[in-house]
Amino acid sequence: MNLVSDAWIPVRRRSGARDMIRPAQIVERVKDDPVVEVMWPRADFRNAFYEFLIGLLATACPPVDQRAWVAAWRRPPAVGELDAAFARIAHAFCLDGPGPRFLQDHAELDSGPEPVERLLIEAPGESTIKRNADLFVHRGQVTALGRPAAAMALFTLQSWAPSGGAGNMTGLRGGGPLMTLVLPSDGGSLWDVVWANVPCGVAVRDEDMETTFPWLAATHASGKGGVEVRMNVNASPQQCWWGMPRRIRLDFENTPDGVCDLTGMADTVLVRGWRQRPYGPKYAGWVGMPYGAGGTVHPLTPRYRQKAGAEWLAVHPQPGGVGYRHWAGVVVDSADANRLPASCVAVWRNERARDAGLSEDPRLLAAGFDMDNMKARSFVESEMPLPGTQDEDRQEVLDELARQCVAGAKMVADILRGSVRDALFGKSDVPIDATLLSDVRERFWTGTHDAFFALLHQAGCGDDTEADLRRRWLHRLARVAMDEFDAMVTFEPDMDIGQAQRSTLARRRLAAALAGTSTEGRKLMTELDIPAPPQKKRKTAGKDA
Known part of the structure; x- marks a missing residue:
């Protein structure tokens, strides 16, 4: 043959x-x-x-x-x-x-x-x-x-x-x-x-x-x-x-x-x-x-x-x-x-x-075995859109926008995972890559998948400024992250006071990061090239007080 x-x-x-x-x-x-x-x-x-x-x-x-x-x-x-x-x-x-x-x-x-x-x-x-x-x-x-x-x-x-x-x-x-x-x-x-x-x-x-x-x-x-x-x-x-x-x-x-x-x-x-x-x-x-x-x-x-x-x-x-x-x-x-x-x-x-000269967007196929040394854990096969533009200069702008959006999403995914761990386990030695926490991160990526490609499509049309698109992207990241946190961390009437305090502080950490008011949040705003809100001056008590 x-x-x-x-x-x-x-x-x-x-x-x-x-x-x-x-x-x-x-x-x-x-x-x-x-x-x-x-x-x-x-x-x-x-x-x-x-x-x-x-x-x-x-x-x-x-x-x-x-x-x-x-x-x-x-x-x-x-x-x-x-x-x-x-x-x-x-x-x-x-x-x-x-x-x-x-x-x-x-x-x-x-x-x-x-x-x-x-x-x-x-x-x-x-x-x-x-x-x-x-x-x-x-x-x-x-x-x-x-x-x-x-x-x-x-x-x-x-x-x-x-x-x-x-x-x-x-x-x-x-x-x-x-x-x-x-x-x-x-x-x-x-x-x-x-x-x-x-x-x-x-x-x-x-x-x-x-x-x-x-x-x-x-x-x-x-x-x-x-x-x-x-x-x-x-x-x-x-x-x-x-x-x-x-x-x-x-x-x-x-x-x-x-x-x-x-x-x-x-x-x-x-x-x-x-x-x-x-x-x-x-x-x-x-x-x-x-x-x-x-x-x-x-x-x-x-x-x-x-x-x-x-x-x-x-x-x-x-x-x-x-x-x-x-x-x-x-x-x-x-x-x-x-x-x-x-x-x-x-x-x-x-x-x-x-x-x-194609009028429709192509797609990207990615495939291969996920190997653990000589053991095949799974066969991976994924497809996703591959948007672009006919204008070379515009393409460079879109590529940089995509890099920023992905980098910002990775930061939010990490903060979300860390916040859920803080809420559920406190200072215990539960590893950050534990299955429960990894699943939280995976659901975040799934929840923002369609929005990412919709944003790139809008960027290719040129109807919105990059600044508007980045703000819209941050809004989507925040909504998915907070929804995922609330689905994982629930407040019950008979909750232990220590657990309630941990959960409250963890949610506050996530919210502050997404609002850009914490150290993590300011780094996120810098990554997405969005102006961070002005920091509030702390009141200090005078000697007379």
Whole structure:
């Protein structure tokens, strides 16, 4: 099975019709009945498949510059054109059979078999099963995969590989990176989504095939005496799409009447197990390196550093998902330039949004595994509006307004959480990140989410001044914060006097901060660039008194 020339991708067209296509067919019938959705039954597969398609185009036939990108945006290539471009690299995309296999070790691996379900990132490992601790994600849910699902499980694991014990290396962006994508229009075609995020560049050269697709050559093993895989040293920059940190070989089994446990699709070849060896390639220094003229090495992942001059790291999902609180660093540069959005987002907002000529606001998709070392806590998938303006100067003003609003909201969220802790627990040693207090903060973010994007929309229309918008934003923050405090801290007739005093003082602290009359409040007003109310002079008793 070849992942370029065979039809293996389950999709839905705008008419509702289901189809199985090969990659080049994403432009088939793009005008009258385009492909609008991939029908993988798992969210991680769907999002990883975006990376697969974007990487395929970025490797085989990327736009050489912005003019070429605009041309293909307005007039997508024909199926035959994509087939011809993909044919040059098709030999690297054989999943099974003799010779090199897609994302599998170049050599046969001598090791015992692993059950196929352990290709899935959240599946319980051997230690968990031995301790009979697979309480929430049970063993034995998937015993056989058809080749399409096996290909996606393999690509997802290799691209997002978390830490997995001694010798099991993490992915090129670290374990469980955050992926961000621009969704250019509501209900747009799959081609629109993919092409909106493909970086400019040049197609892979024939002489770079082995350094782009690492399974075509002997593995750069890590461990004692091993070597690191570095860009432009022993790897092509385009290997960022095709990283292979794990040494894996799938075991294929001919099964005339086989059925995939995940998709329910029939296949004459199934994967029931796989083999692995430790100490696959160790990727080093990739996150801070440039990808052509497009920005970070992996155009779909934002990055950060602890301080200026420190090493750049890929952003990873955290509990609570991705929302407007992450605006600085996921959509725009942070004020200190230590958090940068993925280059696909930056390029869209700085160039492509204007050239695409869309009248509606695009959206931002953020997805990835929230990992606790080698344990998957959840899969995060969030969407939010990505508003902007056609005027470059106005866009800078809006971006600064957004930074201020998010920074102010973070201050209020922290003060709210601290006030609730003071009211409920006083001077006890209850940690500030306790679940109860974290939930208070999360509800605050949820309660102000819609107001944030409404404010940016109003700012883009230009009907209100920035000062008016900031005051309106503070009013919304205050209302949600006070409502949340009152919902958590209730005054009862039989309340202990000490608890009543704590609650009263805590509410007074929150109210003073939101009014700008306390030290915390003055800092909040400074952050939002709102004049603080004048301080009242304290009366002092004279000697005669």
